[in-house]
Amino acid sequence: MDGQSPPPPPAAAALLPHLEPHRILCVGAAGLDYTAVVDAFPTPDAKIRTTASSTSGGGNAANTAVAARRLGVRASVLALVGDDAAGGAILGGLASEGVDTAPVVVAPGLTSPFTYILVDAAGGTRTCVHSPAAVELTAADAAAAGLLDGVALLHVDGRQAEAAVPLATAAVAAGIPVLMDAEKVRAGTAQLLPLVDYIVCNAAFPRLYAPHCLGTQAAMADLLRTGATRAAWVISTAGDAGATMLRRSPPTDGAPRMYAPRGVDVVVAHTTFPPPSDCASCEPGELMDVVACPAWPLPPGGVVDTTGAGDAYIGAVAVGLVAGAGVEALMALGTAVAGKAVGGMGARGGGCGWDDLPPSLRV
Template sequence: MSSDSVLPLLETPIIVGFGGVGVDFLAVVPFFPKPDAKIRTTEFKVQGGGNTGNTMTCAARLGLKPRIISKVSTDAPGKSMMEELEAEGVDTSFLVVSKEGTSPFSYIIVDSQTKTRTCIFTPGYPPMVPADLPKANLLSALDGARVVYFDARMADSALVIAQEAFRQNISILIDAERPREGLNDLLGLADYVVCSENFPKAWTEASSIPRALVSIILRFPRLKFAIVTLGKEGCIMLEKCVDDESSHIEEMDVDSCLTSLTKTKDDSIAMPTCIASPVTKLIAEGIGSVCGRLYFGTTEKIPPSELIDTTGAGDAFTGAVLYGSCQM
């Protein structure tokens, strides 16, 4: 992303991220191995990772002032993570550092042939609990924050932080990668949600992603928008609008609305584009309706020779959403 494509901020907003951090051991291989096979790496890297670690790093690079709350150990991976985050401009003073145990880490197999990545995650020990974050520390971490981000891990601690953010009227963004314990409670407090491609239909049992988005917005009336990432196909966003019953608003089936948007996509354009519907009463039969605007966003067309792997791509997307939410 070039600096010219980033909208300037009138100030430097503070954001807070709570959730997973870790060290990623990335092994690049020519093809994904079959069971019991032995193959060699073509490249090997060790770098910081975790949903929240990646997202806060992206936010810092876009010009925000992120603070991160998570738990690591005093082992070498933990120290490495802290140093890397600090070098990126992420405030690590609210990290809980255990004098014993192990920091989280992941083995990641990057398939050069298909450009996919397979993650094998090992949680840190001991896990974070609400008692690890005294009230005074929590209040200090949230002081001046514009948005608080959660990747929905460590549910008990996440809920304590979210409830305090809610009390202080700080906006909350949830990264709903997959159904997790306590996610419903977090979504009930949220202003924004970013979902992985498979989450909405699996969670709502709706027959399509647009119908699932309507269901999510109806279930959680505080939500201002819900976004679904679609990998190389882009993303879909449903933004809720004020339903002014005194004015006539066109009604449209939400699936048909998305179909009409995708038909206007120009495949000859390499850069990302955003196609939006007018404010419409979007109907999902058997579920309900939402007054809002549906968006379809495309991705940049990157030549295969320039594509390295997709590790952290979704987290970078969410970091950009955080940047945008700070301007709302």
């Protein structure tokens, strides 16, 4: 543990003071990002110049904690860094955002994780080349005294399974809900899925998990039925195509419903899955609620860098969960925060607080 005391609350706490008592613990990756923006992705053996560059904190769990803290919820990170200069920068960046770094494990002699990120301005894409630490968190790190004390929500980013699985198991036993970020099928994914209450994944994960299914929604349903058997819902984010939630217990009347926050150009709509069918002999399976939320309108300057947009989305969803918001409200908040995130360079450069969002999105 790095021994730093919890930092003071951000300005968001004064705006929505009811969020300040809540604390989330984010487990997984924290690192340093070296970002370079180029006019177009280079061809092999080319020499090109950057149009902009930055060095900033990164890592899924760490970025999620920062996004949640900017919205006024207390956030702590359990991750692994080295005692090198990069490790100091990682910790300093989190502390400057008001994130509690006391649970972070600092390993002597370890090279801290880092990522090279190449942003293609023409194509609007970003390519990440990650250098992980040589070792990972252990079960002993997860057993540190007091880790779950006062925690309202545990977030696991799908990495560091040796620590994440026992910590999620302890959270379930303590009645603490678990939110999982799923990017790909990793070591430990099969052990984590039955322990989580909520999942946010990218567009690719459902089909990676269930390649036998025809379509993303069918794969999401399979994920809930066979893997994440205790989860209430799964959200799949798809960039400018918005996000789709599949959840158990659909509306009793099965009628489409809509949610449109005042002054917000986003309408969250409900349907059901599987869709209605006239096939009398077909087995419908478990009927689920489909909640679709479009992407947030692009910022005036357009997309600068999509790095960390998914983490920002998850941070906002975590805030909505601890605040007791409905699924429509937390999805609208998530898409708004992610939409703001793509307007700045780096995983945290385009982040926002409540002052940057329409008042109707407050939870």
